[in-house]
Amino acid sequence: MNKVATLPLQGLKILDLSQIMAGPFCTMVLADYGAEVIKIEKPGTGDDSREMGPFVDGESLCFAHINRNKKGIVLNLKDARCRDIFDKLVKWADVVVENYRVGVTKKLGVDFESLKKINPRLIYCSISGYGQTGPYATRGGFDLVAQGMTGIMSMTGEPGGRPLKSGIAIYDIGAGLTATYSILAAYVHQLKTGEGQHIDVSLAECGLPWFTWEAAAYFTDGTIPEATGSRHRVSAPYQALRTGNGYIIIGAANQRTWEKMCAAVIDRPDLLEDPRFATNMDRMRNVDALEAILERELASADAQTWIERCDKAGVPCGPINDFGAAMKDRHYIERGMIEEVDHPTIGRMKMIGIPGKLSLTPGSVRTSAPTMGRDTDDVLRLFGVPQAEIETLRSERVIQ
Numbered sequence: 001m002n003k004v005a006t007l008p009l010q011g012l013k014i015l016d017l018s019q020i021m022a023g024p025f026c027t028m029v030l031a032d033y034g035a036e037v038i039k040i041e042k043p044g045t046g047d048d049s050r051e052m053g054p055f056v057d058g059e060s061l062c063f064a065h066i067n068r069n070k071k072g073i074v075l076n077l078k079d080a081r082c083r084d085i086f087d088k089l090v091k092w093a094d095v096v097v098e099n100y101r102v103g104v105t106k107k108l109g110v111d112f113e114s115l116k117k118i119n120p121r122l123i124y125c126s127i128s129g130y131g132q133t134g135p136y137a138t139r140g141g142f143d144l145v146a147q148g149m150t151g152i153m154s155m156t157g158e159p160g161g162r163p164l165k166s167g168i169a170i171y172d173i174g175a176g177l178t179a180t181y182s183i184l185a186a187y188v189h190q191l192k193t194g195e196g197q198h199i200d201v202s203l204a205e206c207g208l209p210w211f212t213w214e215a216a217a218y219f220t221d222g223t224i225p226e227a228t229g230s231r232h233r234v235s236a237p238y239q240a241l242r243t244g245n246g247y248i249i250i251g252a253a254n255q256r257t258w259e260k261m262c263a264a265v266i267d268r269p270d271l272l273e274d275p276r277f278a279t280n281m282d283r284m285r286n287v288d289a290l291e292a293i294l295e296r297e298l299a300s301a302d303a304q305t306w307i308e309r310c311d312k313a314g315v316p317c318g319p320i321n322d323f324g325a326a327m328k329d330r331h332y333i334e335r336g337m338i339e340e341v342d343h344p345t346i347g348r349m350k351m352i353g354i355p356g357k358l359s360l361t362p363g364s365v366r367t368s369a370p371t372m373g374r375d376t377d378d379v380l381r382l383f384g385v386p387q388a389e390i391e392t393l394r395s396e397r398v399i400q
Contacts, residue, residue: 007034008361012187015040015089016070017098017110019047021143021169022127022203024066025176027097030183031069032354032363038089038379039070039370043400046074046372059345064369068341068351072370073379074400077108081389082398086110088383090118094190095183099127102137112198122196123186125179131202146171146203151211151225158229171203178206231291236283237261240320242295245302250294251316255280264313265306266297343368373400 012035016027024039024047031037041047052062075082090096096115098105105111105126112124126132129141147153147165157164182199190196213234217223225233232238235253252258258280262271271277271293276286283290298306303319310317321329327338337353346368354363376399380390393399 006361007363008358009034010036012036012095013093014038014095014097015093017096017100018127019099020049021066021172022175022201023097023099023179024049025173026125026127026179026183027070028066028068029176029180032365033358033361034363037070038093038375039067039072040077040086040089041072041074041372043074043076043397050372056346059343059371061346061349064343064346064349065351067369069366070370071375071379072373073376074373075376076398077110079398081393083109085380085383085385087118089379090115090122092383093119093122094187095123095125097125097127097179097183101140102128102130102132116196120196121190121194123183123190123199124196125183125186125199125201127175127179127201127203129202130204132200136204141203143169143171143203146207149204150207152207155214155225155227157227159227161227163227171207174206174210175201175203231287234284235280236287236290237294239291241291241298243298243303243306244300247320248298248303248306249318249320250306250310253316257315258283260313261310261315265309265315266294268293268297339365341365341368344371376400 009030012030014027014030014035014037016023016037016039018024018027019041027035027037027039039047045051047063047067049063049066050060052060054061075086077083077086096110098110100108106114112122112126115124116122128137129145130136130139144165147170148163150171152170153163153165156166179199179201182201186197186199211225214225217225217233230240230249232253235251237258238251238253239249240247241250250261252261258277259272263269275282277283277290307317307319319325326332332338335353335357337355338350339353340348340350343349349368351365353365356363377387377390380399381387390399
């Protein structure tokens with residue numbers, strides 16, 4: 001486990017009212033780089049992801065993998081005494097992150113307008129399906145719906161086939177990443193001016209900027225992107241290709257790598273003289289014929305042989321791993337992308353590491369995700385709540 005004395009976001013204080021994935025992913029990233037995150041959960045079940053398996057002795061691995069490096073407390077925000085404690089936490093915090101359904105925070109009195117009266121410096125980040133305004137604001141939003149609504153499912157899968165979602169929750173994670181960089185931008189402004197502000201993040205919008213090339217074509221001539229399987233929309237060959245024992249990915253995305261592939265990988269220099277494949281645009285127009293020729297050549301050897309030949313020739317290439325194979329890849333292992341941490345119930349557990357490698361102040365995995373209410377007593381004492389009152393609140397089940 002990577003332990004460092006200095007973390008880049010030390011001093012940034014966050015109240016995390018979010019649950020499931022988008023908000024907790026955001027606050028996990030910030031915590032990995034040193035932000036102090038206090039996660040507030042509702043009594044009883046807590047974060048809904050605690051009920052998502054797999055489980056070890058009743059502890060959710062889903063929850064554990066996305067809530068590391070945080071303190072965890074349980075408060076009933078509908079109880080007046082807990083609200084007094086919560087208000088103290090708001091005064092302490094630089095940032096609040098929430099992903100309640102639009103309108104719920106107002107009913108609870110934990111909306112931005114209410115909390116900025118307590119702490120005018122507060123950065124308040126709302127993550128919702130469609131944002132805080134607009135005709136869809138009050139709709140419930142989910143990753144799958146966002147994938148369908150933004151058009152990505154019409155572009156995923158084979159031509160003419162059933163629409164397919166991404167294998168992972170890209171819009172949940174995308175909303176978490178959007179919230180992360182938005183909070184950091186607002187924090188820079190807060191440090192300069194002392195001003196807080198409201199950040200409005202929408203699952204249904206966070207992925208739209210990823211459609212940069214598709215947008216370029218659409219806004220130029222109205223081109224609607226369609227499903228292309230593993231093929232690229234503007235480069236060829238840039239796709240999965242069948243070998244003698246399975247598929248590999250080959251990315252000969254420009255003229256130079258195409259020439260290397262023909263001459264040094266498949267030993268077919270004659271293809272360089274074929275007018276159907278002379279330029280990238282030619283190859284795109286004749287991609288069916290190109291794919292058939294390449295797969296006939298690649299059938300003569302196994303996947304690993306072709307990967308090695310591509311590596312030697314300088315042609316981007318790789319395997320199509322399942323997740324288990326990816327987690328055994330020595331490259332990811334040597335670069336610290338598999339971390340381990342001790343959890344009091346789960347035991348020694350592995351999790352995904354930190355992809356951003358800062359040379360002077362790297363992030364680190366320091367503590368496991370909190371068990372339900374693990375830090376409630378410590379946090380309440382830190383904010384001046386007497387032990388006798390803590391015991392009373394616990395007996396009345398408004399804290400846990």
